[in-house]
Amino acid sequence: MRTGQTHLFIPGPTNVPEVVRQAMNVPMQDMRAPDFGDLTLGLFAGLKDVFRTKTGQIMMFPGSGTGAWEAAITNTLNPGDKVLMARFGQFSHLWVEMAERLGLTVEVIDVPWGAGVPVNEFARRLGADKASEIKAVFVTHNETATGVTSDVAAVRRVMDECFHDALLFVDGVSSVASIDFRMDDWGVDLAVTGSQKGLMLPAGLGILAVSEKALEASRHATMRRAYFEFSDMLRLNTDGYFPYTPPTQLLHGLRKSLDRIAAEGLDNVIARHHRLAEGVRRGIAAWGLSLVAEHRTLYSDTVSAIRVPEGVDAREVIRIAYEDFNASFGSGLARLAGKVFRIGHLGDMNEGMCLTALSLAEMALVRAGADVQFGSGVAAAQDWYATRPKVRQQMPIAAE
Ligand SMILES: *Cc1c(COP(=O)(O)O)cnc(C)c1O
Numbered sequence: 001m002r003t004g005q006t007h008l009f010i011p012g013p014t015n016v017p018e019v020v021r022q023a024m025n026v027p028m029q030d031m032r033a034p035d036f037g038d039l040t041l042g043l044f045a046g047l048k049d050v051f052r053t054k055t056g057q058i059m060m061f062p063g064s065g066t067g068a069w070e071a072a073i074t075n076t077l078n079p080g081d082k083v084l085m086a087r088f089g090q091f092s093h094l095w096v097e098m099a100e101r102l103g104l105t106v107e108v109i110d111v112p113w114g115a116g117v118p119v120n121e122f123a124r125r126l127g128a129d130k131a132s133e134i135k136a137v138f139v140t141h142n143e144t145a146t147g148v149t150s151d152v153a154a155v156r157r158v159m160d161e162c163f164h165d166a167l168l169f170v171d172g173v174s175s176v177a178s179i180d181f182r183m184d185d186w187g188v189d190l191a192v193t194g195s196q197k198g199l200m201l202p203a204g205l206g207i208l209a210v211s212e213k214a215l216e217a218s219r220h221a222t223m224r225r226a227y228f229e230f231s232d233m234l235r236l237n238t239d240g241y242f243p244y245t246p247p248t249q250l251l252h253g254l255r256k257s258l259d260r261i262a263a264e265g266l267d268n269v270i271a272r273h274h275r276l277a278e279g280v281r282r283g284i285a286a287w288g289l290s291l292v293a294e295h296r297t298l299y300s301d302t303v304s305a306i307r308v309p310e311g312v313d314a315r316e317v318i319r320i321a322y323e324d325f326n327a328s329f330g331s332g333l334a335r336l337a338g339k340v341f342r343i344g345h346l347g348d349m350n351e352g353m354c355l356t357a358l359s360l361a362e363m364a365l366v367r368a369g370a371d372v373q374f375g376s377g378v379a380a381a382q383d384w385y386a387t388r389p390k391v392r393q394q395m396p397i398a399a400e
Contacts, residue, residue, distance in 0.1 A: 007327040009357040011144050011174055011303035013196035013203055014347030016253070020200055023256035024249040031248060037240020039251055044237070046258035050176060050199075050266065051191055051209040053183035059233050061206045062247050065173040065194030067228070068206030069095055070102070072169055072190040074225035076217040079103040081135040084125055084166070086110075086117050089145035090333035095138060095171060102223065107134065113336065114294040116143075116150035123158035126166070136167040136189075142175035145333040146292045147305035147342065149179055156187045167214055173197055176207075177261060178273045178302050178346050189214040195250060198302070200257045200347045204250050270301075276345050276354050277301040279384040283358040283377030287365070292340055302346035303330065307339060312370045314341040321364035329361065351385045 008015050030036070047058045061067055077083070082105045085096050099106045107125065111118050117139050126134065137159060142149045152170055159168065167189040172181050176191065177198030183191050188211065195205035210218075210230070218230045232243040261269055281299060284291065284306055292305040308314045314332050318341050321327045330342030343357050358377040365372045 002326055004326065007325075007353070007356060007360065009343050009345075009353075010328050010330045011197065011342060011344030011346050012194070014198075014200055014344065015349070015353075016200055016202065017257070017260065017348045020253045020256045020260070024202075024253040026249065026252050029248055031242065031246055039255065040237075040240040040242075040246075043251060043254055043258065046255075046262070047207065047209070050258070050261060051172075051183045052181065052185065052266075053191075053209050053211075056183050056191070056209040056211050057215060057234065059208045059210060059230065059237065060246070060251075061208075061228060061233070062204060062244070063206040064196075064203050065171075065192060065206055066094070066098075068173075068192040068194065068208050069098055069171065071206065071225070071228035071230070072192055072208060072210075072214075073099060073102055073104070074221075074223045074228055075230045076167060076190065076214050076221050077104060077135055078222045080105055082107060082133045083136040083138060084109075084122060084134050085138040086122070086140075088115050088117075088148065089113050089140070089143035090336075091144050091171065091173070092140040093334070095140065099138070112294070113146050114148065114292045114298075116148050116298045117152075117155060119151060119154045119158055122155060123162070126159060126164045127162045129164065132165060134164070134166050136169055137164075138169045138171070140171040141181065142172070142179055142300050142302055144174040144300075144303055144342075145305065145336065147300040147303045148293045148298045149175065149300045150298070152188065153182070153186045160187075167217060174300075174302050174346065177266070177269065179300070180270050183209050183211075187211075189217075195254065197346055199254065200260075201250055201253045204247050205254070272349075273301040273346070275385075275388065276349055276351065277304065279351065279381035280304055280343055280345050280354050280358065282384050283354075283381040286376040286380035287362070287370075287372045289372075292336065303342050303344050305330075305332070305336070305340050305342045308341065308365070308368075309370050312365070312368050313338050316368040317341050317361070317364045317370075320367045321360055324367070325360045325363060327357070327360045327364075329357075329364075351381075355381055355385075 044058045176193040191209040195201040196203040332340030
């Protein structure tokens, strides 16, 4: 018997605010009703703000972030096209694998798990590509497996410096609506996210923001696609409709979550993620443990991947936390299995939740055999949360 709350400290699916859950509890409705666009057109506008784009086109496919990856690739590239990617964690690895399966020629740069996008190496390869054989550059903005945030703006800069006209793809699944992301300023052509991370919803929507240049590419791209065809989606979206049944409940939830983000202010949402993440990081440092991220400039404000001490099995930490303390932590993925556990501090979070995560992790670590002082991480985070004024006052969330 589990009593009380089961805590979700994983980097997706994230906690769904109660008001968002309630907003989804609506009767089924006709997705071809004359007023259906009243809901959907506002969502496209709201998502443009979240991606920080004025000229980009939003598309929502029933699916997950992985589906949005596939939509981005199949609509804009041709079989055999050369693309430049870096692999530094499980999600960037899976994106490489998908690109290969779909028949792209992937020039993959392997860097240590814990590093970010190798901007200098990208610059070198792009500079050497005089014949413009590279058709797209892929960046995993926030590598959720390692807790590393890469510098997308720097990738755009090196592309511009060598006048390279490849498309810039960005996986923003665990960064959009939580870590600073700027589609237009950074010249991103295809940005991808899912509903179950920063947007605080259940899984079920694969969301893209597509630049004019990428849309133009989609008019000539010859890779096969059917379900994910941009042009079918766009034709119907113009009036707020979809080419097939949209998950209407999720759309109602999205309305509410976009309202919450707007009420708090996107800049404040991003500042809150930083503030909460910094407290968690201080807690981890006080335990004497280190992050997978190699350098503080790479630290992710949405997830911390923590190396457990030698002789401790991170799988045990996670199992104990779940079975004994009703708390889910993220596991170490692929080569990090057993060596790492992750704390997700993404979405609808606050100080109390982060302190709870640290407190329960301390107990699970000790039970799993780690030499961690009870209260050490909690105290370090408390010190940060209690003494640092909030960067900007959070706005009250309007009448709900
Ligand atoms: C979660 C995640 C994905 C996968 O998204 P799904 O919605 O599970 O398909 C891809 N990339 C990153 C960076 C993620 O965090």
